[in-house]
Amino acid sequence: MKDYDLKNPYTGDTIATYNLDDSKSIHSKLKKALEIQTSWANMEIEDRCQLLTNVAELLIERKEEYAKLMTQEMGKPISQGVAEIEKCAWVCDFYALNAEDLLADELIDTDADESFISHDPLGCILAVMPWNYPFWQVLRFAAPTLTAGNTALLKHAKNVTGCSLAIEQLFLDAGYPEGCFQSIKSGHEEIEKLIAHEGIKAVTLTGSEKAGRSIARTAGENLKKSVLELGGNNACIIWEDADLDQYISTMATARMQNTGQSCIAAKRFIVCADIYDNFIEKFTAEIKSFKVGDPMDKDTFIGVMAREDLAEELQKQVQDSIDMGAEVILGNERNGAYFSPTILTNVTKEMPVFKEETFGPVAAITKVANREEAIQLATNSRFGLGSMLFTQDIDSAMDMISQIPDGAFFINDMVKSDPRLPFGGTKASGYGRELSREGILEFVNKKTVYIKK
Known part of the structure; x- marks a missing residue:
C-alpha cells in the first residue's frame, strides 16, 4: 500500500498521510456491500427515509466541522463550505420526504388485469x-441511490480523502448498516478492475471529460450502465x-463562487454591444468588491485554487489566449495555488478561454453585435451543461429554449443545481441525470409487471 500526503493549498502544510487500499481491501469492501444489499433493499422505504433524515440532521449539527475540513483539504472559502453542507441536508430532506412517492409502482392500463412498472x-x-x-x-448521488435500495462504493478525489472518510462515518453515525456506503482509496487501475467486477451494477462519475471517456469505455465494455456529469464552459448571455443593477452580482457570483472551480460556472460572457x-x-x-484571502476567514469570497498544478494549467490557458489577442x-497574477480574479476581453471563439473549460477565477468576455449573434456564439461549444440569459424580454428569451442545446437554461439567474430539478448535460458534458425524480430512477430496474388472473 502506497502512502500519500495531503497538503493544505493555502498554507502548504501537510494535513494527513493516507494509504491506498490494495486489491484485497477493495474487494473485501465490495463483498461487504454485496452481502448487505439484499436486506437493505428489503427494508421498508419509510425506514430508509428515516435514516436519510438522520443524515440531514447530523449534517446541520456538523456543518462547521465539515466546512473546515473542506477548507483545509481543497481551499474552499469556509462560508461557502457551510452553505455546501446546508445544501447537502436539503437534498437529504427532499428525498426523505419524496422517495416513497417517486419509487411507487406506476400503474399502466393495458389488456392485463393488472400491469405496472416496478422500481427495483x-x-x-x-x-x-x-x-x-x-x-x-457525493450526497446528491448517495441520497437518492441509497434510498432506492442500492449500496454504494465511493472513490473520491485523492486530495479530499478526509472528506471521503467523513462521509462514510456520517452514514454509519446516522444508523445505516455497515457496508451500505463505503469509501475506497485507490488509483485508476483498481477502479477499472472494480467496474469490470460482476458485483458492480453501474457507475457514476462527476469529473473531467478525459475521465468520463475512460469510465464510459470500461463500463461499456462490461455492459454496465453509466451516468456522466462532466465539464462545461457555460455561456452567460447578456442582451x-x-x-445590470439587479443582476450584476448574480453574474459575478456565477463566475467566481468556489474560486471559479465549478463545472456550471459562467465561463464565457457574451455581451451585446449596446450594453x-x-x-x-x-x-x-x-469582481473587485469580492474579498480575497485566507479561506478560513468567513468574509473571504475568493481563496486559493485546490492545487498548484491547477493554477498553472489555468495560467497557461490565459497566457495562450493573451498571445492570440485577448486583453x-x-x-x-499567480502565486503558488493562488490565482487572482481575472477578466479578459476581446475574447474570440478560437481562444482556449472560450473553447476549453477554465476551472478557476477567470472571466472571458466577448462583445457581439446583437441578440442573434449572442445565441449563435453561446451555442458554439463542445460542451452542453448549461446556459444563462439575462434580459427583461422574457417572451423572447423563452423563444430561445429550443435553440439552447444544453441540459439547463436559466433566465435571469445563474445555472445551479436544485434537488427538485434534474441536473446533467449534453454533448461533451456527459449524459444521464442527477437529482429530482430522474435522479432516483437512474439506478433502478424499471421492471414491467403484467398480470392476468
Whole structure:
C-alpha cells in the first residue's frame, strides 16, 4: 500500500498521510456491500427515509466541522463550505420526504388485469467523485441511490480523502448498516478492475471529460450502465436590455463562487454591444468588491485554487489566449495555488478561454453585435451543461429554449443545481441525470409487471 500526503493549498502544510487500499481491501469492501444489499433493499422505504433524515440532521449539527475540513483539504472559502453542507441536508430532506412517492409502482392500463412498472434497486453502485464540491457531489448521488435500495462504493478525489472518510462515518453515525456506503482509496487501475467486477451494477462519475471517456469505455465494455456529469464552459448571455443593477452580482457570483472551480460556472460572457461598456464597468467593480484571502476567514469570497498544478494549467490557458489577442483588464497574477480574479476581453471563439473549460477565477468576455449573434456564439461549444440569459424580454428569451442545446437554461439567474430539478448535460458534458425524480430512477430496474388472473 502506497502512502500519500495531503497538503493544505493555502498554507502548504501537510494535513494527513493516507494509504491506498490494495486489491484485497477493495474487494473485501465490495463483498461487504454485496452481502448487505439484499436486506437493505428489503427494508421498508419509510425506514430508509428515516435514516436519510438522520443524515440531514447530523449534517446541520456538523456543518462547521465539515466546512473546515473542506477548507483545509481543497481551499474552499469556509462560508461557502457551510452553505455546501446546508445544501447537502436539503437534498437529504427532499428525498426523505419524496422517495416513497417517486419509487411507487406506476400503474399502466393495458389488456392485463393488472400491469405496472416496478422500481427495483440495481445493486452495488460505484461513484467516482471530484474534489471541488467534496460533500455535495457525493450526497446528491448517495441520497437518492441509497434510498432506492442500492449500496454504494465511493472513490473520491485523492486530495479530499478526509472528506471521503467523513462521509462514510456520517452514514454509519446516522444508523445505516455497515457496508451500505463505503469509501475506497485507490488509483485508476483498481477502479477499472472494480467496474469490470460482476458485483458492480453501474457507475457514476462527476469529473473531467478525459475521465468520463475512460469510465464510459470500461463500463461499456462490461455492459454496465453509466451516468456522466462532466465539464462545461457555460455561456452567460447578456442582451442589450439586461437589468445590470439587479443582476450584476448574480453574474459575478456565477463566475467566481468556489474560486471559479465549478463545472456550471459562467465561463464565457457574451455581451451585446449596446450594453457592453456599462457591463464591463459594473462587472469589474463587482469582481473587485469580492474579498480575497485566507479561506478560513468567513468574509473571504475568493481563496486559493485546490492545487498548484491547477493554477498553472489555468495560467497557461490565459497566457495562450493573451498571445492570440485577448486583453487583461483585471488580475492575471499567480502565486503558488493562488490565482487572482481575472477578466479578459476581446475574447474570440478560437481562444482556449472560450473553447476549453477554465476551472478557476477567470472571466472571458466577448462583445457581439446583437441578440442573434449572442445565441449563435453561446451555442458554439463542445460542451452542453448549461446556459444563462439575462434580459427583461422574457417572451423572447423563452423563444430561445429550443435553440439552447444544453441540459439547463436559466433566465435571469445563474445555472445551479436544485434537488427538485434534474441536473446533467449534453454533448461533451456527459449524459444521464442527477437529482429530482430522474435522479432516483437512474439506478433502478424499471421492471414491467403484467398480470392476468
